[in-house]
Structure formats: C-alpha cells, structure tokens
Amino acid sequence: MTVLVLTCEEDLTADMVVTILHDRGVPLVRLDPADLPGRVALSADYAHHAFHGYLKADERMVSLRSLRSIWVRRPGTPGTRAEEQSAWLATEAEHALYGMLTCTPARWMNHPVAAAQARYKPWQLHLAQQSGFTIPPTLITTFPSVARQFAATHRDLVVKSVSGKHPGEPPMVLPTTRIGPDVDFTGVAASPTLLQRHIHKQADIRLTCVGGRLFAARKQADPDEVDSRFTQNAAWKPTEIPDTVRRSVAAYLRLAQLSYGAFDFAEDREGAWWFLECNQGGQFGFIQLDTDQPIAQAIATWLAEEPA
Amino acid sequence: MTVLVLTCEEDLTADMVVTILHDRGVPLVRLDPADLPGRVALSADYAHHAFHGYLKADERMVSLRSLRSIWVRRPGTPGTRAEEQSAWLATEAEHALYGMLTCTPARWMNHPVAAAQARYKPWQLHLAQQSGFTIPPTLITTFPSVARQFAATHRDLVVKSVSGKHPGEPPMVLPTTRIGPDVDFTGVAASPTLLQRHIHKQADIRLTCVGGRLFAARKQADPDEVDSRFTQNAAWKPTEIPDTVRRSVAAYLRLAQLSYGAFDFAEDREGAWWFLECNQGGQFGFIQLDTDQPIAQAIATWLAEEPA
Numbered sequence: 001m002t003v004l005v006l007t008c009e010e011d012l013t014a015d016m017v018v019t020i021l022h023d024r025g026v027p028l029v030r031l032d033p034a035d036l037p038g039r040v041a042l043s044a045d046y047a048h049h050a051f052h053g054y055l056k057a058d059e060r061m062v063s064l065r066s067l068r069s070i071w072v073r074r075p076g077t078p079g080t081r082a083e084e085q086s087a088w089l090a091t092e093a094e095h096a097l098y099g100m101l102t103c104t105p106a107r108w109m110n111h112p113v114a115a116a117q118a119r120y121k122p123w124q125l126h127l128a129q130q131s132g133f134t135i136p137p138t139l140i141t142t143f144p145s146v147a148r149q150f151a152a153t154h155r156d157l158v159v160k161s162v163s164g165k166h167p168g169e170p171p172m173v174l175p176t177t178r179i180g181p182d183v184d185f186t187g188v189a190a191s192p193t194l195l196q197r198h199i200h201k202q203a204d205i206r207l208t209c210v211g212g213r214l215f216a217a218r219k220q221a222d223p224d225e226v227d228s229r230f231t232q233n234a235a236w237k238p239t240e241i242p243d244t245v246r247r248s249v250a251a252y253l254r255l256a257q258l259s260y261g262a263f264d265f266a267e268d269r270e271g272a273w274w275f276l277e278c279n280q281g282g283q284f285g286f287i288q289l290d291t292d293q294p295i296a297q298a299i300a301t302w303l304a305e306e307p308a
Numbered sequence: 309m310t311v312l313v314l315t316c317e318e319d320l321t322a323d324m325v326v327t328i329l330h331d332r333g334v335p336l337v338r339l340d341p342a343d344l345p346g347r348v349a350l351s352a353d354y355a356h357h358a359f360h361g362y363l364k365a366d367e368r369m370v371s372l373r374s375l376r377s378i379w380v381r382r383p384g385t386p387g388t389r390a391e392e393q394s395a396w397l398a399t400e401a402e403h404a405l406y407g408m409l410t411c412t413p414a415r416w417m418n419h420p421v422a423a424a425q426a427r428y429k430p431w432q433l434h435l436a437q438q439s440g441f442t443i444p445p446t447l448i449t450t451f452p453s454v455a456r457q458f459a460a461t462h463r464d465l466v467v468k469s470v471s472g473k474h475p476g477e478p479p480m481v482l483p484t485t486r487i488g489p490d491v492d493f494t495g496v497a498a499s500p501t502l503l504q505r506h507i508h509k510q511a512d513i514r515l516t517c518v519g520g521r522l523f524a525a526r527k528q529a530d531p532d533e534v535d536s537r538f539t540q541n542a543a544w545k546p547t548e549i550p551d552t553v554r555r556s557v558a559a560y561l562r563l564a565q566l567s568y569g570a571f572d573f574a575e576d577r578e579g580a581w582w583f584l585e586c587n588q589g590g591q592f593g594f595i596q597l598d599t600d601q602p603i604a605q606a607i608a609t610w611l612a613e614e615p616a
Binding site: 036037041042043044045046047049050051053056082083084089091092093094095096097098099100102103113116117119120121122123124125126129135137138139140141142143146150161162163164189190191192 | 344345359361390401407411424427433469471
C-alpha cells in the first residue's frame with residue numbers, strides 16, 4: 001500500500017514527512033497536480049461494474065486501489081504547468097484528478113470536501129461553540145449600526161479578515177488589527193467585516209492535531225502585540241493541554257471530519273484558552289523546529305497506517 | 309419558518325417555484341448572492357455560546373434560525389455587483405455568506421459541500437456503479453496508448469468533456485461527439501479525455517428527483533443523433549420507471565447526500581437504461597413544459613416542509 005503526497009516541488013515541510021516515510025520503507029508517490037498533464041498522467045477505466053484508476057508521476061505508476069492514504073499538503077492547481085494553458089484545461093484536469101481520487105477508499109489528510117467546508121471561518125466559530133470551546137464575542141456584519149453597537153459594548157476590538165487570506169499572487173496574510181470603539185464603521189457596508197473582542201493575552205497557543213495525537217505549544221506574548229505572526233519574539237515551548245480542550249478538540253475534528261487541524265488560541269491572564277481559529281492546512285514546521293515535538297513523525301505514522 | 313431561494317434575477321425556472329410558494333402562503337426570501345454587499349446585507353453574532361445570524365434582502369429581514377430550507381438555484385458570485393469589485397471582496401463575501409448559511413439547521417437543495425462533490429463526473433460514474441446502475445464502458449485518460457486500446461476494443465465511441473462545462477462567459481456546454489476507432493489519440497496527452505462506448509439509443513431519458521419523488525421523461529431519439537441537447541426534435545413524454553432504477557436512484561442520492569438530482573440515461577434498443585450522468589443542479593423547466601409533470605410543485609412542497 002502506497003502513500004500519495006500532493007504538494008508543490010519546494011515544500012520543506014513535506015520533505016520532513018517524506019524523509020521519515022522513506023526511512024521507514026513506506027512506499028510513496030509525491031506529485032504536484034500542477035504537473036497534470038505532463039509529468040503527471042492518469043487513467044480511470046470503468047468496465048464490468050468496477051473502477052480501475054492509476055496515476056503516473058515521472059516514471060512511477062501507482063494504482064488508486066493500492067493507495068492507503070492521501071496527504072493534501074500544498075498542491076498546485078491542475079493544468080497550470082501544461083504547455084498550452086487555459087481555464088478549460090485547468091477545470092478538466094482538476095475534475096479528472098480529484099474526481100478520480102475521491103473514488104478511492106484511501107484515508108485523507110484532509111478530504112477536499114471536509115477541507116472546503118472547514119475553511120469557512122463563520123462555520124469554524126459556530127462549530128467551536130458547539131464543541132464546547134470558549135470563543136471571544138465576535139461579529140461578522142455589513143451593517144455599520146450593528147458594528148457601532150458591538151464596539152460600544154465591547155470597547156476593545158480587533159478586526160480580521162473573514163476568509164483569512166488575500167487572494168493575491170503570492171497570497172498575503174492580513175494582520176489582525178486592534179481598534180477602539182470610536183473608529184468610523186461606515187465602510188463595513190462595503191465588505192463583510194469580522195470584529196472580535198480583543199483578548200488580553202499572556203500567550204499564544206498553537207495546538208496541532210494529527211488524528212488523535214495532540215501537540216500543544218505556547219509562546220509568551222508581548223502585552224502590546226496583537227498578531228504574533230508578524231513579529232520576531234519568544235520561542236514556542238511545549239505546554240500541557242487542559243482536559244476540557246482535549247474533549248472539545250475531539251468533538252470539533254469529528255464534526256468537521258478532519259484528520260489534521262492546527263488550532264490557534266489566545267491564553268488570557270487567568271490562563272484560559274480562547275478559540276481563535278482552526279486551520280485545516282496549517283503549517284507545523286516552525287512549531288516542530290522550536291519545540292522538537294514529533295509532529296512530522298505523527299503525520300508519517302498516520303499516513304502509513306494500514307486501512308482498517 | 310422561511311424558505312430562502314438563492315438565484316439570479318432572471319430565472320424563469322425559479323419563478324415557477326416562487327409563484328407556487330407565494331400562492332401557498334409560504335414565507336420566502338429570494339436573493340442573489342451577487343448583490344452582497346449592497347441590496348443584500350448580513351450579520352452574524354457569536355456571543356453567550358450562541359450564534360445569531362440574519363440576512364437582509366431589499367427591505368426584507370430574515371433570521372437564519374427561521375430558515376426551514378435553502379434552495380441553491382442559479383446564484384451569482386458574491387461581491388460581483390458591488391461598487392468596488394475585487395477578488396478580495398468576492399472571497400470575503402463568499403466566506404461570510406456561505407460560512408453563515410452552513411451554520412443553519414435548514415435543509416438544503418443541495419448543500420454546497422454535497423453539490424461540489426457531486427459535480428465530479430469521475431465520481432458520478434463510480435457512485436453509479438456502486439448504486440447498481442448500468443454504465444457504458446468509460447475511460448478517462450491522458451495516455452494515448454490506453455485510449456487507442458479502448459477504441460480498438462469498443463470501436464464505436466463518444467468523446468465528452470470531463471467537467472461538463474467550458475468555463476467561459478457565458479459558460480458553454482460542449483456537445484458529446486461520436487468518433488470511430490481510427491482517430492488520432494495523440495492529443496489525449498495534452499488534456500484528460502473522457503471516452504465512452506456509444507450506446508445505440510432509441511430514446512433519451514431524463515429522470516428528475518425531488519427528495520423521494522421521481523419524474524421520468526422519455527424522448528424518442530433520432531438513431532443518427534448523439535447529443536440531443538443541440539437538436540430540435542421529439543417532445544418529452546412521461547414514462548414508467550423500472551424498479552431497479554428506483555432502487556439505484558435512492559442509493560445514489562443517499563450516498564451523494566443530494567435532495568435534488570437530474571439523471572440522464574440512454575435507453576437502448578432492448579429498452580435498458582444506461583446511466584450517463586447526474587446533474588445536481590439540472591434544469592427541469594423544459595421537462596415540465598413538455599410533460600406537465602408537477603416538478604416545480606414537488607420542489608415547492610419539499611422546500612415548504614417543516615423541519616422534522
């Protein structure tokens with residue numbers, strides 16, 4: 001049984017996992033969907049009430065039936081390295097590849113359907129509530145009057161992107177920005193805006209979940225800092241996970257049908273963890289570098305497990 | 309409890325259903341996501357462990373809690389009628405709207421996650437096999453040699469788009485084209501290609517499924533015609549549904565988690581139905597016009613049902 005890794009060529013995080021799988025002797029095919037058609041080829045045959053699919057990457061051929069797991073890391077867009085590119089080709093190649101792959105009984109980290117749903121932050125927040133996490137009071141609105149009222153109630157706010165990423169090339173991550181209650185909210189009418197009560201945090205928490213294995217890391221926060229992704233500061237250190245958080249994580253991942261998730265929390269001055277988001281494709285390399293937590297090993301183990 | 313209809317302004321098929329719901333006194337909000345932000349506004353508030361969302365369309369306000377059902381007909385892309393358009397705004401508006409809507413307990417026709425999966429034709433064919441339908445021998449490939457071998461085996465073929473639609477503005481539907489075994493398959497390497505054994509059909513069958521209600525229509529085929537969508541010919545007439553097909557439809561819709569599906573079959577000279585595809589958003593107006601089958605009424609009834 002083979003592990004399929006879908007990612008772009010330059011992906012050091014994927015390299016960490018691929019190296020471990022190689023060392024363990026686990027058969028593996030790594031390919032970038034951007035190379036279909038070209039270095040990547042495929043075929044799916046429906047005959048005699050059965051489906052046979054296979055993929056070829058460089059000179060490796062793999063039957064879809066022999067896939068034990070599929071890791072969706074940082075895949076390129078199908079068709080985008082073809083000699084003659086077009087939106088038409090991209091759509092055809094995407095439907096052929098992912099349409100075939102979703103016919104396999106392989107385990108996914110994460111399944112594209114679950115991943116698409118899990119990217120919606122309004123849904124993440126709702127699911128977090130249902131799973132028993134504590135979330136900061138949050139508003140997503142296009143009504144300036146509602147934004148004003150929320151600001152008057154909560155006073156100290158942050159504003160965030162609803163979707164998380166600016167769709168540029170390369171994509172930009174927009175920083176979370178702290179605002180006071182007296183800003184002009186007129187512009188809210190022009191774009192849905194996410195406002196959240198600012199949590200006075202003493203630390204950032206990143207909780208990386210691989211199947212049922214959890215790795216929590218904590219980083220002391222500068223009291224004046226809002227978004228620590230944009231500053232050089234303290235190192236991440238391993239930390240204990242409260243039992244209530246363990247239970248909520250299990251509920252969240254089960255409801256979202258995710259096998260991997262990177263949760264971000266703000267730890268307040270009383271030590272409580274406030275759910276901020278769960279990134280189903282979140283990076284883990286920087287955490288492993290700081291903490292030595294064996295996250296790549298856990299992913300390799302999950303991917304290499306024999307199907308039940 | 310309110311029905312939410314997501315569709316563009318000019319949609320005669322939606323008009324049929326909306327008129328019936330109005331006549332039955334069912335509360336209804338119809339909006340086009342393209343009008344967010346602008347004529348459509350939204351707000352979602354997460355506080356005290358609960359989620360409150362509401363939508364405003366023109367001057368109608370509706371709470372997401374009061375939605376009994378959501379009909380995704382022909383929605384525009386969020387953000388695309390805003391004064392200042394951008395890819396960024398489109399992404400933010402899409403995440404805000406669909407992220408909020410997928411938090412509701414409303415019933416969907418069809419849920420966006422199920423719809424996205426159901427559009428993959430390679431998956432449709434596999435699901436059809438699993439559901440007990442008979443499908444024509446089919447190949448999706450980028451290997452010219454495999455295409456040649458398939459052609460040599462089956463001789464009389466059709467070639468189709470894998471994804472179904474050319475992504476132009478307006479989108480084009482590409483006709484299914486009949487080919488012989490001696491065509492040059494070299495070009496297959498440049499784009500995944502779907503080849504299918506040609507079924508010598510005596511009729512086209514369109515089976516429209518609304519929840520558990522099935523409406524089958526049959527149209528006599530010209531023996532020389534391959535793709536009847538592009539020709540003016542016989543009218544659609546109601547027809548009986550074989551029991552085996554009923555069972556397979558039920559299995560397919562359950563596995564795909566669809567509440568609506570438009571199945572296309574080719575009826576061969578022995579009267580057997582060959583599964584061609586299931587379009588989760590397929591049109592039904594033209595069938596209802598020809599056959600007087602009450603499909604719009606069935607959709608209205610499904611949408612108006614009280615949640616269990």
